[in-house]
Amino acid sequence: MTPRQLFLQLGADRRRQVHLALCEDALPTWIDYVRGRRTPLRYRDSVVGMRHHVDVELPADALRSARAGMDLADIGNRYLEPITALQDDDLTFPDPVEFAYYAIYNCFSKYARGDDISDWLIVNQALSVHHHSEVASRLTRAIADIDPTAG
Numbered sequence: 001m002t003p004r005q006l007f008l009q010l011g012a013d014r015r016r017q018v019h020l021a022l023c024e025d026a027l028p029t030w031i032d033y034v035r036g037r038r039t040p041l042r043y044r045d046s047v048v049g050m051r052h053h054v055d056v057e058l059p060a061d062a063l064r065s066a067r068a069g070m071d072l073a074d075i076g077n078r079y080l081e082p083i084t085a086l087q088d089d090d091l092t093f094p095d096p097v098e099f100a101y102y103a104i105y106n107c108f109s110k111y112a113r114g115d116d117i118s119d120w121l122i123v124n125q126a127l128s129v130h131h132h133s134e135v136a137s138r139l140t141r142a143i144a145d146i147d148p149t150a151g
Helices: 003-008 012-035 058-068 075-087 095-111 119-127 132-144
Strands: 042-044 051-053
Touching: 003 119, 003 132, 012 058, 012 095, 012 119, 012 132, 051 075, 058 075, 058 095, 075 095, 095 119, 119 132
Parallel strands: none
Antiparallel strands: 042 051
8 A cells, every 4th residue: 555545544633643744844944945045035026016024934833823723823814925925926935945835834724724625735745845755755654653542
């Protein structure tokens, strides 16, 4: 059985644990990216021309909210502008960073807001942060590390 098949056979609580673990594993990609920059992250909104600063704490705050199962720090509103900017190509990140950003956003959306987000989408985005050769082992490890007492 493939790691994907194993994941899809898990109950909702166990899939949540895997999502959180994979997003926790993806978060350092974001953190390393923002720490490695010499200038603050900024972008210009193409619709109205406003300049924006990227909230570098947002993914970590979002992951905490996903773990808590509620929006702890106005995460939903804080994500509105940057998600729109990413979709409009006003804001761009290197692929692994963008995958980490979206994986955490979607994990937050699913578990803190209750949005209907595909379970596999979060897994796919979180794993896309890593080199292809590591994907199966990372998913297998995340599944093996879940709490066996969860549903």
